[in-house]
Amino acid sequence: MSEQHEPRERQERQEQGDPAAAPHTPRSLIVTLYGAYGRAPGGAALAVAELIRLMEALGVDAPSVRSSVSRLKRRGLLVARRTPDGAAGYALSDEARQVLDDGDARIFTLPRRRLSDGWVLAVFSVPEAERSKRHLLRSRLGGLGFGTVAPGVWIAPGRVRDEAAHTLRRLGLDGYVDLFRGEHVGYAATADAVARWWDLDALAALHEEFLRRHEPVLRSWRERPARPAADAYRDHLLALDAWRRLPYADPGLPAALLPARWPGERSADVFLHLDELLRGPALSHVRQVRGELARRAARHRRTEPGRG
Template sequence: MAEQHTPRSLIVTFYGAYGRPEQGPVPVAALVRLLGAAGVDPPSVRSSVSRLKRRGFLVPARTASGAAGYALSEEARELLADGDRRIYRSAGATEEDGSWLLAVFSVPEQERNKRHLLRSRLARLGFGTAAPGVWIAPGRLYEETRHTLDRLQLGGYTDLFRGEHLGFAPTAEAVSRWWDLAAIAKQHEEFLDRHGPVLREWSNGPDLGPERAYRDYLSALDSWRRLPYADPGLPAALLPADWPGERAAAVFAGLHERLRDAGAEFVRG
């Protein structure tokens, strides 16, 4: 079945790739044209931009020529900067010290919306569940976790601990309870099935031009950007044999190297 990219997700992905502050506000007409090249019709672009504006992700801004456009909000800039460290991580670049990070939180009942936000944010950071109310992640995620919780003003509800796993079950067995490894592996395999052939086509065939590079890169980035959060980057010794995560990361790295700058030519045009 063909992969589905929602208009709102593609717009967020576009801004992450080509709409950073140094590029200036993106004119509305350019957004319509560029998202149209990715298969999004003009009404869907406009309605998705309106929703992103209401959520505080985009803010109205004028371009240097005075045209109406949209730029990233300060919060969106921070969000994308946080994501860069994971999304553009090179295959095999994970550093491990063998420690685990535990997050335990307590939120008053009258603020249960923050409890939901905490749970969803920890899950999006890649935490697994060690026990009810006890979340776990590789120790190297401490700085990112602390920064994220501080930014969302959730640190006051949370205690963080760093330690080692001492049993009783082998750590590899415990990891398979803390995370749904089969579901994560399936996401990697789906990425490989869809985007692996695209990389081979670009590697083995003629140059397909800036527009095709832009379209293929936007699609790959939109698919990939969630995976480094679903997969916390566990040590290979704790994962099943033939884990597809590094192969998927290598395919994305190859597409990024080949297509990102070529796609920028189409955006500038």
């Protein structure tokens, strides 16, 4: 991929709610917020005032929230919907909800890493007149954890076949791709081939960065668990926003094919323990903020001239 296309691809993935998008941008944090706390049955709409208050704790100012919500709405990730108390708000679109639902298994479950799973190959050809489809196809395969064997030939562990087939069909890209199941039989050792198909140094660096930022957070919560729910919310959302791209960038290769002291399992362990510790109090904080703002809005309506 050319360097001039990479920023555009990252931006498109971020706006479309792709779990592999770069973390901690306002749009990424908002999508993570909805994914973590905004998928109640029937669709949980959040008022803009609620989003502003919840994003403020993460260092995102009100203009950035409004701009990001507007962009996510234009991209079809958010739709206008009334909150339970009748205020104007936004909820996840059906498409965005499907993307997030599909991602749960990867994000919150450690993969089975078995050599016996074999491989799935994606072989594709896209006409030059449809270059945008080729760009999207490469982006999505990369976001599913596929590595590159050769131009138009991508590979992933066999267990991702069904997910890949579902995702490509949902995006209307299945007409350009053939999927195959197989095993690697030579000539190089499979571990050596894997090091060509994926940039293992870059993947290890992603895990190490996650550990650098969030392992001390986990340690501090284990040492001092009695802390405000607002702190749990902040630390949980930042960890989830950083983590949710890693299970997509990292294909989850068997340990026998990875370098010694691979950091992936350790970073997954840190995230899953943080999620277990913080999800409950974080959700309580979100509910508290929403309840407080709803009561404030109700008082305002009662005292507003011409009402009551």
